[in-house]
Amino acid sequence: MEKTVYSLCFMCSVRCPIQVTVKDGQVTFIEGNPKVAGIESSLCPRGSAGIALLYDAQRLQSPLIRTGERGSGQFRKASWDEALDTIADKLKAVITKHGGQSVALTERTNLATHVSKTFMKAIGSPNHFTHDALCKGSVNTACRSLFGLTDAQIGIDYKNARHIVMYGRNLLEAIAVKEVNGLMDALAAGAKLTYIDPRVSITATKAHRYWMIRPGTDLALNYALIHVILKERLHDAEFVERWVLGLSELQAFVQPYTPEWAEKETGIPAAEIVALAREMSKDKPAVVFHFGYRGAHHANEIYLRRSIMILNSLMGSIETKGGFFFKKGPGEVGKKPARKLTEQKFPEIKAARIDKVGTKDLPLPDPDHGVPQMLPQAILNEDPYPIKALFVYRFEPLGSIPDSTLTKKALDKLDLIVTIDVNASDTAWYSDVVLPESVYLERTDCIQQANGQKPQMFLRRQAVPPRYDTRDWAVIAKQIGERMGIGQYFPYKDTEELVRWQLEGTGFTLEDFDKSGFVAYTDKQILWDRKEGLKLKTPSKKIELRSSLLEAAGFSSFPAYAPMPVLANGDFRLITGRNALHTHVSTQNNPYLNELLSENVLWINTKRAAALGIKNGDLVTVASPQGSGTIKAFVTDFIHPEAVFMLHGFGHENKLAARSYNKGVSDALLQANITDKVGGSPALHDTIVTVKPV
Amino acid sequence: MSQYYLFQDIKNCIGCHSCEIVCKSNKALPVGPKPCQVIHVAPKMVNGLPRASYVFMPCFHCENPWCVAACPTGAMRKRPQDGIVYVEQSLCVGCKTCVTACPWGAPQWNPETGKVVKCDYCKDRVDAGLKPACATICTTHCLHFGKVEAMTQIRRERHAKVIASLENQI
Numbered sequence: 001m002e003k004t005v006y007s008l009c010f011m012c013s014v015r016c017p018i019q020v021t022v023k024d025g026q027v028t029f030i031e032g033n034p035k036v037a038g039i040e041s042s043l044c045p046r047g048s049a050g051i052a053l054l055y056d057a058q059r060l061q062s063p064l065i066r067t068g069e070r071g072s073g074q075f076r077k078a079s080w081d082e083a084l085d086t087i088a089d090k091l092k093a094v095i096t097k098h099g100g101q102s103v104a105l106t107e108r109t110n111l112a113t114h115v116s117k118t119f120m121k122a123i124g125s126p127n128h129f130t131h132d133a134l135c136k137g138s139v140n141t142a143c144r145s146l147f148g149l150t151d152a153q154i155g156i157d158y159k160n161a162r163h164i165v166m167y168g169r170n171l172l173e174a175i176a177v178k179e180v181n182g183l184m185d186a187l188a189a190g191a192k193l194t195y196i197d198p199r200v201s202i203t204a205t206k207a208h209r210y211w212m213i214r215p216g217t218d219l220a221l222n223y224a225l226i227h228v229i230l231k232e233r234l235h236d237a238e239f240v241e242r243w244v245l246g247l248s249e250l251q252a253f254v255q256p257y258t259p260e261w262a263e264k265e266t267g268i269p270a271a272e273i274v275a276l277a278r279e280m281s282k283d284k285p286a287v288v289f290h291f292g293y294r295g296a297h298h299a300n301e302i303y304l305r306r307s308i309m310i311l312n313s314l315m316g317s318i319e320t321k322g323g324f325f326f327k328k329g330p331g332e333v334g335k336k337p338a339r340k341l342t343e344q345k346f347p348e349i350k351a352a353r354i355d356k357v358g359t360k361d362l363p364l365p366d367p368d369h370g371v372p373q374m375l376p377q378a379i380l381n382e383d384p385y386p387i388k389a390l391f392v393y394r395f396e397p398l399g400s401i402p403d404s405t406l407t408k409k410a411l412d413k414l415d416l417i418v419t420i421d422v423n424a425s426d427t428a429w430y431s432d433v434v435l436p437e438s439v440y441l442e443r444t445d446c447i448q449q450a451n452g453q454k455p456q457m458f459l460r461r462q463a464v465p466p467r468y469d470t471r472d473w474a475v476i477a478k479q480i481g482e483r484m485g486i487g488q489y490f491p492y493k494d495t496e497e498l499v500r501w502q503l504e505g506t507g508f509t510l511e512d513f514d515k516s517g518f519v520a521y522t523d524k525q526i527l528w529d530r531k532e533g534l535k536l537k538t539p540s541k542k543i544e545l546r547s548s549l550l551e552a553a554g555f556s557s558f559p560a561y562a563p564m565p566v567l568a569n570g571d572f573r574l575i576t577g578r579n580a581l582h583t584h585v586s587t588q589n590n591p592y593l594n595e596l597l598s599e600n601v602l603w604i605n606t607k608r609a610a611a612l613g614i615k616n617g618d619l620v621t622v623a624s625p626q627g628s629g630t631i632k633a634f635v636t637d638f639i640h641p642e643a644v645f646m647l648h649g650f651g652h653e654n655k656l657a658a659r660s661y662n663k664g665v666s667d668a669l670l671q672a673n674i675t676d677k678v679g680g681s682p683a684l685h686d687t688i689v690t691v692k693p694v
Numbered sequence: 695m696s697q698y699y700l701f702q703d704i705k706n707c708i709g710c711h712s713c714e715i716v717c718k719s720n721k722a723l724p725v726g727p728k729p730c731q732v733i734h735v736a737p738k739m740v741n742g743l744p745r746a747s748y749v750f751m752p753c754f755h756c757e758n759p760w761c762v763a764a765c766p767t768g769a770m771r772k773r774p775q776d777g778i779v780y781v782e783q784s785l786c787v788g789c790k791t792c793v794t795a796c797p798w799g800a801p802q803w804n805p806e807t808g809k810v811v812k813c814d815y816c817k818d819r820v821d822a823g824l825k826p827a828c829a830t831i832c833t834t835h836c837l838h839f840g841k842v843e844a845m846t847q848i849r850r851e852r853h854a855k856v857i858a859s860l861e862n863q864i
Contacts, residue, residue: 029720031831043831048715172708177833184706184834200737202708205746580710592715595725638737638744 001025006033006517008448008460010440011046011053012583013108014176015448017517018047020441020463027051027441027464035516038178045581047177049592053439054467058589058657059422060436061468070412071430073655078433080471080479087433088483090416091123094388100124101351102386106372107131107393108584111446111460112473114340115490115498116393119477121346122486126353127387129370131395137371138679139295141364142305145547145557146313148537150366151291153327155452158182160322162283163192165276166290167218167308170201174293174578192283194276196221198575199603199645200638209276215573215643216298216564216685217266222307223561224262224270225277227254229314234281236316243534244313246546246557253558265563267640284315286322295679297575298686302679303559306547313543319528326535327451328526330506335521338447338457338502344489354378354387357680363553365680373401373673373682376410389416393473394437398426399585399649402671402682403626420473423586424656436470443472444495447502450518453525457506459499459513474498555678567688572608572644574624574687576667585649588660599664601634603645604691609635612691619694622646622665624687626672629665630694644691696755696777698815700829701845706836709734709748713828713837720816720827727802729753729813730828750837752828753800753813755779761812764795770810773817780814783807815839 005020009030017033019041030050032039053059063083068074078086094102104127105120107113113130120128132140139151147154158164159182171183187193187206195207198215213221229235230251240247259270280287289311295301317323330337355374356362365371375397379387390411397411398404411417411430419428420435428434437443445460471479478490492498500510508519528534538544546557567573581597582588588598602622604614614620616635621628622644629651639645650664667684674683709732717723717730730752737746759779761770769785770792772778781792781801786809792801793810804811816826824830829839838845 029827040835041830042833042835043712043716044833045710045712045715048712048719048831051719052715173710175708175710175833180708180833181835188706200744202746204744205737206708207743210743580708580712591725592718596711596714 005463009047016177042177044175049590052592064434066432098388102388104387105391106395108395114342115474115477118341122489126349129372132369133371133680136295137365138301138676138681139305140366141679142302145549146309159185161186161288162286164288165194168197169290169292170203172203173580175580198640198643211268214267219304220262220265223257224259224273227257228274228277235314239316243543245542245544250545285317285320287315287317296681296684299683301676301681329451330455330521333522336505337449371680376407379410391418392427393420396425396585403673404668424654426653429654438466438470442466455521458518571688574689575643575645575685576648589657594659600647600650601632603634603639605639605641606637608641621692624670624689627669631665699842699845701838702750703836706834707748710833712833716827716831724806727804727811760795761792764791778817
C-alpha cells in the first residue's frame, strides 16, 4: 500500500510545503511539494533529515515525571493520565495561591499558537510569550513605526529584483527554500548581490560585492548611504513625495554622516559607499535592502532596521516588482481567514504583562509576542507579582535566552515547569513534567494562513500514526484545560475536528487540501496601486520616517549615532549565526544532521590568533562575564579581527540527547542579557569575550 | 560509462548537503557511509572577492569500473541495460577490495551490515521513472540527472547566453 500525503515540514519554523510518500505504514520519502511554485520538490538538509527524526529512539517517547532533584535528570515514565493529573494539581495550587497571572507559557510561534493563547486567556494569564522577539522583535517594531504593519506582513519579490543588499542576512545558509530559489533565480537573471558581514559566509561566496564591515557599524554605513542618496538626489522623488513623511528632518539628521565619516567607523572606503548608493539608484525601484531575518544584534537594533526600511522607502522599492510588497490576506478578495480559538469570549485579565510590554517601561514591543528574554529577571524580581508555573512548548529558554546561568536561577524559583516537545531539550531536563509531542509527520496541525501576493491556506496532515506514546499540543492543551475546568474553550475532540471548525466560513473544506496540500483564495497576484492604493496603517497613512509611534512613547525618530566602542586589547565581540544543517537549538541531536555537524567551533582572525599563540584546531577557552567554555578554534582570514564567531545552538546539557550532549559551547551561556528597550530584540552581539589557549 | 550523468551545476550549489542526507535517508543508512558527498573547498580571495566551491562527489559509474574488476565475488556489478554500477548486497562479503580499487573513494563502508554500499543512481527510483533522491530534492535544483548528452546541453546553452552579444553583432 502506497499513498502520497501533502503536508508541511516542521524541521524549522519556515513551514515549507512537502510531499510525503508512505508505504505500508512507513514514511519512505519526503520531498518538497512539487505542486508549489518555488518549491518544486526542493527540500533543505533539515527537511531531508525528517525521517531520521521520526525513527530516532532518542526523541521523547512517553510522558516523564521528575523523581530526583531538579536538574538531576532523574525521571520515571508515566501514563498520560497521571502526567496530566499531576500538572493540573500543581497548576491549581499555584493559581489558588498566586492567581492566574502567575502562569507563563513560552513557545515558538506555530500553527497551534492560537490554542496556546486560548489556554492562557482561559486560565487568566497575560503572560504568553513567543520566541519571535528573541529573533526579530526590533524588526517588527521598526516596521510598525514606519508602515503601521509588522515585518511578518511584508514580503520580498526576490525573483524580479535587480540588486539585493544583505546585512549579515545569510540567506544561503539560514535556508528557507522558496527564498533561496527566488534569490538564485534573480542571480541567474543577472541581479547583483551586495553582502555585508564581518564574516565570510556561504552567501558571501556568491556575492558580487563583499564588505567585511567592522562589527556593529551597519547603522553608520546606512546613515552614510542615506546621506549620499539625499545629497545627490538619487531617491525616487515621485514615490517619496506621495508617501513619505519626514524627509526634511531625515535630510537634516544625516547631514554630518558623510561617507568619509562612515569609512572611519565601518572600515568601508567612502568611494565604495558612494558607488553602492548610485548603483542602487540606477536599478530602483527593483532593489532590496534586506531587512534581515534575525534582527537581534545591538541595543539600538530598531534604528538599524528602520534605516534599512528607510533606504527602501527612498528607493521606492515598496509594493513594486523586484522590491518589497505588503502581504495580502483573504479580505482583499472579500473572503474570510480560518477561524482561531482566540475569537471566543474570555474573562477579562486585569494584570499587566510580567515582562512590562505595553507599560511605560517597555511600551513598543509587540504584546502579541512579548519579550521572552525579560522573563528570567521578571521571575527573579516578582515585580509586581510572582511567576510560579512555566509551560515551555517547542522552545528552549536555556539555549535561546541570553545568559543561561541567569535563566537557570529563575527556573529554580518556579513551583512547576512543564516542557512539551519532540526533543529531549535542556529545559526538559530541568522540568517537573515532560510531555512528548508527536512529530510533524504523525499529526495534523491547525491551518496555516499564508498571506502573500496571492492569499492561500496550507495544511499539515498526518502521514503516519504516532510511533510512540505521543500526542499533539492542541489535544494536550485541551486535556489539561478539561482538568482545570476550562474545557469549554476547546470545542473539539481532536485536531482534525478543530481544523474543520477553523475552516467554517472560509468556503473551503478539509478535503479541498487533499489534491495538493493547499488552497488559493484567488489565482491572481494582487499588487496595490503605488500611486494611490498603499493601505498603510500608520496614523498618517504614510510611511513615517518621523514616527508618531516612537515619538508618542518618548523615543526619538532620529537619535544621534553612538560610535561602536573601541575594544580593549585582547577583547573580541562575540557574533553568532546559522548553518544550513541546524535549526535553532532543536536539530543538533538528529542522527544525520549531527553526523555532518556535531559541534560548533570558534572563528578567529589569523593575525589575532597568532598573537595569542592559537593555531587552527587548538582548544581554546572563550570567556565572558556571564560564563566560559572550551571550544576548538577555527583560524581564518575570513573574519574581521575584532570579532569571533560561533554557531548558535550547541553545548546541550540533556544527557538523554546523547549525540549532542556536551558538544561545543552554548552561545547563550556566554551572552549578556541586554534588550533593545525600544524595539524588543535582545542585543545578541553586545557581548565582549576573551580567548585563551587551553 | 553509464548512459546517465549526474550534472552538478556548481554555480548554483550552496553546499547545503541536502543531497547527502536524502541519499542516506532513502537508503536507510546509519552514521558513516556517504554514497554522495559535498566537499567544501574553502574560501579564497579571487579578484577581491571571497570565492568557494562546493564539489558534489557521487559514483561516476565508469565504463570500465575498477571496483567491478576487483570484486572477487561478483557483488559489484554493472547493469547491462544502462551501465549503472551497483552492489548486489547478498554477494558482498565485506572484503573491501572495491574500496581499495576505486580511485575516487566512491564505495562506502556500512558498519551495520559489514558490507559496502555505494551510489546506484537510486536505480529503483530510476526504474520507476523518477530521478535519484539527490537530484529530486536538491535545494537549488543544481543537480541534474539524465542522459549525458542532455546534461552537456545545459552548459552549452548557458555559455551561449553569456557570450552572445545581441547589441553588438558583427
